[in-house]
Amino acid sequence: MDSIAVVGGGLVGSMAACFLARKGYHVDVYEMRDDPRTQEQVVGKSINMALSERGRSALRSLGLETQILENYSIKMFARLIHDVSGRKRAIPYGTNRDQYLLSISRRYLNELMLTEVEKFNNISVNFRHKLVGANLDEGKMTFLLDDDKQRQRHQKADIIIGCDGAFSSVRRAMVKLIRFNYSQQYxxxxxxxxxxxxxxxxxxxxxxxxxxxxxxxxxxxxxxxxxxxxxxxxxxxxxxxxxxxxxxxxxxxxxxxxxxxxxxxxxxxxxxxxxxxxxxxxPLISIKCQPYNYLDKVLLMGDAAHAMVPFFGQGMNCGFEDCLILDELLTANNNNLRKVLPVYSDQRLGNCHTIIDLAMDNYVEMRDLVNSRTFLVRKQLDRLLNWVFPRHWIPLYSMVTFTRIPYQQCIQDRRWQDRVIARCQTVSIVTFLCTFLYVTYRTGKLNLLHDHLVLNFQ
Known part of the structure; x- marks a missing residue:
């Protein structure tokens, strides 16, 4: 089988390595930082993770979900809003008690994934290896070794998986080779x-x-x-x-x-x-790029492909789902990774661009709209309609967070819901006016109303 190099040994890189090793591939993981399990303090991002269904599905596939659920996470059933006055009010996340987020520390999850990686004898992990050059056509990579900044190491792989974050070196090498669309927004x-x-x-x-x-x-x-x-x-x-x-x-x-x-x-x-x-x-950055693959030689995953702001809690969950979708595509294509790379890119692109936009929009909801009466009424209406039509009316937040419905489909369903509500509002207004006119007519007040309007307009 082809040899795989996973550049970036963080959460997504470690998980991708596990899925690929499970398919029988030999995987070399290269991480520029040190092993977090050997450090008292880990430098880097430490915003807590909010684990939801997309991430849990991937962990479940690796047999890790129960361990996290029972021993290493805390259930969060709702947002608890703190007003300036000190008053608090809860806004549930889901439509029932089985729908909740899991608060988990980034460091613990990193350590758990690295420990899982070590269980595979066809995975090799190389810490303190910073990618400084790559010939993607030939699969050649040059790493700078952190223990000796003058020393370089040259490695080769048949396929390179870039999981090296928002400022990906693998992605930077891809830009020079193809018509590559790229945008970033701070x-x-x-x-x-x-x-x-x-x-x-x-x-x-x-x-x-x-x-x-x-x-x-x-x-x-x-x-x-x-x-x-x-x-x-x-x-x-x-x-x-x-x-x-x-x-x-x-x-x-x-x-x-x-x-x-x-x-x-x-x-x-x-x-x-x-x-x-x-x-x-x-700073907080969003990154979109296209495509996620270079021929059948290179693939971008996680933040290297779709960095997003943290306001929908989907950054890690989306990255974990990347790994699960890659695994599902491999199963459907006889474990032929070369064949899967362009298919994965085509399938994943639109969905990842969608969640990047949703994450940006959700910041406005969290910092402002949660105090809006219109927002709260819509939340209650969605909960009611979900209770009445549980299979046909799922609120947007629930679709994104508690299902694996593709992100693009979530948006399409939400737009359909908006159209239904708009039409119902129109029908309600028309029905009210017709009822009002009928009642005034039956009670003999229609002529009085007509005379009143005529006098006012004269």
């Missing part, structure tokens, strides 16, 4: 991560545990996800100009007293000041 918002420790009195959670907490403030927001150690990982998302306006301790505390007053005693004033000024706000 949004005007950045994030800083804070923490709410366990309660000092008893070591328990300082807030309600089975929720994703949101402090929506129109143009910005703060969220908090529970951890197994009874802390909460808190992330503040807001425009960079807001960060730039906060110059000292007083600015910061006044800002939090105005917008997040109930969070101050939870985080702690001193800790808030210390962590906020010790870190710079990190």
């Amino acid at each position: 949004i005007e918002h950045g994030y800083i991560e804070l923490s709410i420790p366990p309660r000092a009195a008893d070591g328990q959670y300082a807030m309600e545990v089975n929720y994703l907490h949101i402090w929506p403030r129109g143009s910005f927001m703060m969220i908090a996800l529970p951890n197994l150690d009874h802390s909460f990982t808190v992330t503040l998302f807001m425009p960079f100009r807001y960060y730039e306006s906060i110059l000292d301790r007083n600015d910061l505390l006044n800002f939090f007293k105005q917008y997040f007053p109930d969070s101050i005693p939870l985080i702690g004033e001193e800790e808030l000041v210390k962590v906020f000024f010790a870190n710079s706000p990190q």
Whole structure:
């Protein structure tokens, strides 16, 4: 069989390696960072992961879901909205108690996947290997070794899988070879991560545990996800100009007293000041590209193909689904990876572009629309119609989060739902007017109404 090189040993790279090794391929994984299991602190992104059905399906296929569900994650059944006044209200995620997100730490999931990789004797993992050059036609790769920055290692593979993140070196090599469409967008918002420790009195959670907490403030927001150690990982998302306006301790505390007053005693004033000024706000980027393959030699997966902002919680879930779809296509095509690469690209492109756009739109929902009466009424209407027609009316969020319906189909179904509601509204208005006119006629008031309108218009 062809030899496979997976560039990038993060979550998606490790999972892709497992699926490919299970099909009998020999896989070499090259990761530029060190093994996180050997580090006290891991440098890099640490926003908690919200695991949902697409990611769970892939983990289930590898036999890992039960372990995560029972021992290493926390169920979140709803958003818990924190108003400025301190009032809280819940907005359920799904339409029943079986629909929930799982809060899980990025580090744990990385370590779990690497441990799973080590179970395959046809996978070799190479840490501290940074890809600095690639001849994709010949499958040749040049790596810089982190333990000796002057030393290079040259490797060769029949097929290269690029799972090396938003700033992918594999993707950069592809750009030079084909008519490759590529776009990136930095949004005007950045994030800083804070923490709410366990309660000092008893070591328990300082807030309600089975929720994703949101402090929506129109143009910005703060969220908090529970951890197994009874802390909460808190992330503040807001425009960079807001960060730039906060110059000292007083600015910061006044800002939090105005917008997040109930969070101050939870985080702690001193800790808030210390962590906020010790870190710079990190940027958020969306990336679209096309195609995901180069002939039958190279494939992009995960953030290398479709980096997205984190507001629909689908970045990791979409990346894991990439691996599962690749596995399903291999099964349907006699495990012929070369044949599958262009098929995978064609099948996955539109769906990934769709979820990138949905993730961007959901930021507006989380930071603003959750306070809108229209939004809340639509949520209740969707829940009611789903209860009445469970197979035919599934809310958009539920389709994306709790099913594996292709993302493009989710949008098409949502547009159909919008048209149905619009027509029902039109029918309701017409019915009301007809009823009103009929009643006025039957009660002899129609002529009085006519005379009143004539006098007003004269």
